[in-house]
Amino acid sequence: MTAELPPFVPGVFQAGASGPVLLGSRCGSCQQHFFPACELCPDCLSATSTAELGAHGRIYSHTVVRTKPPLGLPAPYAVGYVDLDDCGLRVFALLDPALVGRLQIGLPVRLAVAPLGTDQHGQPCLRPYFTAEPA
Amino acid sequence: MNDVYVIGVGMTPFRRAAREDLAGLGRIAALEALRDAGLTPAAIGGGYFANVLGPQLTGEVTAGQFVLASIGVRRVPIVNVENACSSGSTALWLAVNGIRAGEFDVALVLGAEKMSVPGLGLLRGGSEELETQLGMVMPASFALRAARYLHEFEVTPAALAQVAVKNRRHAALNPLAQFREPVTLAQVLDSPLIADPITRLQCCPTADGAAAAVLASGRVARADRRAVRVDAAVLCTGSYQNPTDLVRWETDRRGSRMAYERAGIGPEDLDVVECHDAFTIAEVLHTEALGLCGPGEGARLAVEGATALGGRIPVNVSGGLLSRGHPLGATGCAQLIEIVQQLRGAGGARQVEGARVGLAQCMGGDQSGDAKSCTVFVASR
Numbered sequence: 001m002t003a004e005l006p007p008f009v010p011g012v013f014q015a016g017a018s019g020p021v022l023l024g025s026r027c028g029s030c031q032q033h034f035f036p037a038c039e040l041c042p043d044c045l046s047a048t049s050t051a052e053l054g055a056h057g058r059i060y061s062h063t064v065v066r067t068k069p070p071l072g073l074p075a076p077y078a079v080g081y082v083d084l085d086d087c088g089l090r091v092f093a094l095l096d097p098a099l100v101g102r103l104q105i106g107l108p109v110r111l112a113v114a115p116l117g118t119d120q121h122g123q124p125c126l127r128p129y130f131t132a133e134p135a
Numbered sequence: 136m137n138d139v140y141v142i143g144v145g146m147t148p149f150r151r152a153a154r155e156d157l158a159g160l161g162r163i164a165a166l167e168a169l170r171d172a173g174l175t176p177a178a179i180g181g182g183y184f185a186n187v188l189g190p191q192l193t194g195e196v197t198a199g200q201f202v203l204a205s206i207g208v209r210r211v212p213i214v215n216v217e218n219a220c221s222s223g224s225t226a227l228w229l230a231v232n233g234i235r236a237g238e239f240d241v242a243l244v245l246g247a248e249k250m251s252v253p254g255l256g257l258l259r260g261g262s263e264e265l266e267t268q269l270g271m272v273m274p275a276s277f278a279l280r281a282a283r284y285l286h287e288f289e290v291t292p293a294a295l296a297q298v299a300v301k302n303r304r305h306a307a308l309n310p311l312a313q314f315r316e317p318v319t320l321a322q323v324l325d326s327p328l329i330a331d332p333i334t335r336l337q338c339c340p341t342a343d344g345a346a347a348a349v350l351a352s353g354r355v356a357r358a359d360r361r362a363v364r365v366d367a368a369v370l371c372t373g374s375y376q377n378p379t380d381l382v383r384w385e386t387d388r389r390g391s392r393m394a395y396e397r398a399g400i401g402p403e404d405l406d407v408v409e410c411h412d413a414f415t416i417a418e419v420l421h422t423e424a425l426g427l428c429g430p431g432e433g434a435r436l437a438v439e440g441a442t443a444l445g446g447r448i449p450v451n452v453s454g455g456l457l458s459r460g461h462p463l464g465a466t467g468c469a470q471l472i473e474i475v476q477q478l479r480g481a482g483g484a485r486q487v488e489g490a491r492v493g494l495a496q497c498m499g500g501d502q503s504g505d506a507k508s509c510t511v512f513v514a515s516r
Contacts, residue, residue, distance in 0.1 A: 008268055035377070036265040042375075061286070061381055063278035063330045071270060079270050081279060081504065083378065090378035092266050092504065105286045120268075127269070 005115055008071075008125045011037060011050070013113055019055055020113040020128060022084070022091065026051035033087040054086030055111040057130070062095055062103040072118035076100060082109060082130050096131035108133040139234045139365040140356035141514065143172025143349035144472040148311045149460035152251040153343035157189055161202040161247040164345035164465075168243065169206070172349035172359075176207030179349075180239025183230050184215050185222035185246035186464040192252055199245070208243060220413065221499030222246060223346065223467025224370075224510035230350045231368040240352040246469070247345035248462035255341065260501060274338055274414065276501045278330035280381045281416035285332065287382055288431035292332045296323040297437040298415040299337050299457055305444060306454025308485035313342050313460030337415040342460030346468035348475070363475045366398035366492075367513040373505030386506050387424035387498070394494070394511035395426075402426035405448060406490040407477045409470040411498045412455040418442075421496055422450060444485055452477070452485045470495040471512055478516045491516055 007013070013020045025034040025048035027041035033051060034041075041048055062080035069075045078095035080103070094116065095103060109130035116127035145167025147153070147160050155163065161184070169176065184199025195201075199215040218225040223246030230242035260267045281295060300320050306312035318336060326335040356362040371390045379385075395401055402425055410425070412418035419433035427448050428436055436442040442450035453459050453473040456466060474493035476482050482490070492515045500507030 009265065012265065060378075061279045061283035063275050063282055063333075064328075065270065065272060065275050065278075065330045066328050067272070067274070067330075069270070070272065071268065073270050077270055079275055079279070081381070088378065090504070092269060092271060094269050105283070117270075 005124055005126050006119065008117070008119050008127045013111065013128045016052065016055065020111050021055045022053040022111055022128065024051055024053045024089070025049065033089055035089050035091045053089060054084050056086070056133070057082040057084040057109055059103065059105055059107045059109060060090055061105060064100050064103070073116065078103060094127060094129035096129055099132060136235045137237060138353035139231045140351050140353065140359070140362040141348050141365065141471065141475045142351045142356050142359045142362050143168040143174065144347070144475050145171055146311060146346035146465070146469055146472055147344050149313045149342040149344035149462055151313070151342060153249070157186065157195065157198060157247055157249040158202045158205060160249060160343060160345040161245050162206055164247065164347040165203065165206050165243060165245045168347035168349050174241065174349060178241050179208045179211060179243045181211050181230065181233050181242040182208050182213040183226035183242065183244045184213065185226040185467065186215070186248060187217055187219060187222055188248060188250050188463065202245065202247070203243065211239070218508045219499030220411065220461070220463055221467050221497040221508040221510050222464045224470065224495065224497040224512065225467065225508065227348065227467060227471055227512065228368050228370040228510055231365055234350055234352050240355045242350045243347065244350060244468060245345065245347040246465040246467060248464040249343050250341045250462060251343050264502065266502070273501065274330040274333055277414040277416050278333045280420060281332055284382045284416060284419065290434045293320060293324060294434035294438050295332070295415045295419060296320055296334070296337060298412065298418045299323045301437045301443050302412060302451050302455040302457045305452045305485060306458030308483070309454050309459060312454040312458050313340055314458045333414055333416065339413045339456035339461040342462045344460065344462035344465045346465040346472055348468055348471060361479050363478045363514050363516055365512060365514050367394040367511065369393045369397065369511045371509050373502060373507055375503040375505050377503065379504035381504055382420065383430060384420055384424050386509050387421060390509040390511045391425045391496070394513050398513035400492065400513065404492050405494050407452065407474065407487045407493045408448060408450045408496070409453060409455070409473050410450060410496040412451055412457050413461065415457070418450065418455065425494065425496060444487065449487050452482070452487060467497045467510065470497060471514070474514050478514060
């Protein structure tokens with residue numbers, strides 16, 4: 001059961017009402033969002049709290065890595081930067097390996113979570129990635 | 136504040152599987168730099184040793200003291216420096232500031248790397264960084280810039296690839312370069328894709344090698360007619376601002392602007408440039424950040440020959456990282472050495488005629504679509 005697999009690292013995504021959402025931080029004082037999550041706002045050093053960053057966005061840039069993949073990822077695998085709709089952040093992310101050959105800048109994508117590669121101990125784990133929005 | 140000059144340089148060939156170990160490579164370059172400066176070890180007031188992978192690959196720590204003691208540099212302050220690909224140039228920056236502050240009059244800066252080891256694989260950030268756990272590898276970080284660049288400026292992959300052809304042509308004129316056989320545009324484009332659109336011949340090779348420089352205050356350098364003056368030495372760090380613009384590199388631009396301001400010159404005053412062409416797209420973005428051309432025009436410089444030897448502003452006449460090779464800790468020193476040789480008129484077959492003002496730009500590390508470290512040096516005679 002995939003549901004029993006651990007996340008690749010804790011605190012990067014969680015289940016939302018309509019699928020997984022990406023987690024980051026929000027500054028309690030200046031309200032900026034951050035990804036990856038951080039404990040202190042780098043501008044005002046106020047404490048941050050965990051914030052949902054949403055699940056939808058568009059591809060800003062993408063590439064397919066064709067060398068021997070790290071972390072038990074598939075060969076080839078795809079990564080990119082995604083501009084998130086809700087918070088305006090541009091986040092580095094894995095992209096659905098099944099999208100190789102169909103990746104395009106501007107493509108609308110949504111977050112998915114599935115078994116993908118291995119964790120630091122070489123064990124299978126869940127990883128978040130962006131896949132194409134249903135047509 | 137003391138003026139700072141480069142009065143001695145030395146480097147090993149950059150190549151795969153050098154016979155020498157890390158210390159052996161370092162000794163060769165450092166001794167050559169000392170001889171070039173006409174100094175004995177007793178004249179050295181401070182030492183800086185740049186190396187990246189030693190602690191990880193062979194467990195070396197405080198390697199700088201070990202290497203420098205073996206060529207007689209003892210008792211004085213010695214600092215080991217790691218700033219990824221810009222370790223060597225960061226060590227130079229420290230030495231410049233040590234001399235400017237009056238801490239000592241002469242410093243020896245040595246960058247060395249031994250990275251021809253089985254199974255090294257692609258370089259990545261630390262395992263604690265989330266991007267690493269999401270599959271970020273060095274070629275991908277630049278491929279993402281390249282893909283965005285091609286998209287925004289309607290540039291072809293062939294235009295990017297031309298940078299590799301140009302720098303290989305330069306390397307043919309550099310006896311110390313790793314790859315000296317010319318390559319054609321078709322060979323660059325047809326080499327295996329590493330991370331789309333970057334092909335293998337658009338990635339710099341790993342190498343073993345060492346490069347060293349002796350820096351001195353004006354007091355000491357006054358008698359040296361070959362001395363090259365350091366007009367600006369800038370080290371800055373990424374802002375990690377989000378959203379980041381992958382093709383208008385703010386950190387690169389900020390570092391360049393600071394260097395020009397401090398040197399009191401502009402890009403139009405430069406005769407020769409070495410920049411951190413770890414990948415073809417990197418040279419293109421750096422030439423734009425340095426103001427050698429406008430945004431989106433960088434790829435054209437190589438295509439039109441402006442950045443080739445004999446062109447308007449030759450870039451990476453040493454062959455650059457792409458063809459000279461990239462022993463991480465040594466690269467930043469090797470770049471400044473090339474500028475010093477050019478300004479001395481000792482560039483041999485690759486001499487830029489009448490070169491009087493040169494610039495060396497380097498970057499290291501990658502985080503949140505930004506460089507962790509950026510150095511820019513301006514030097515003149």
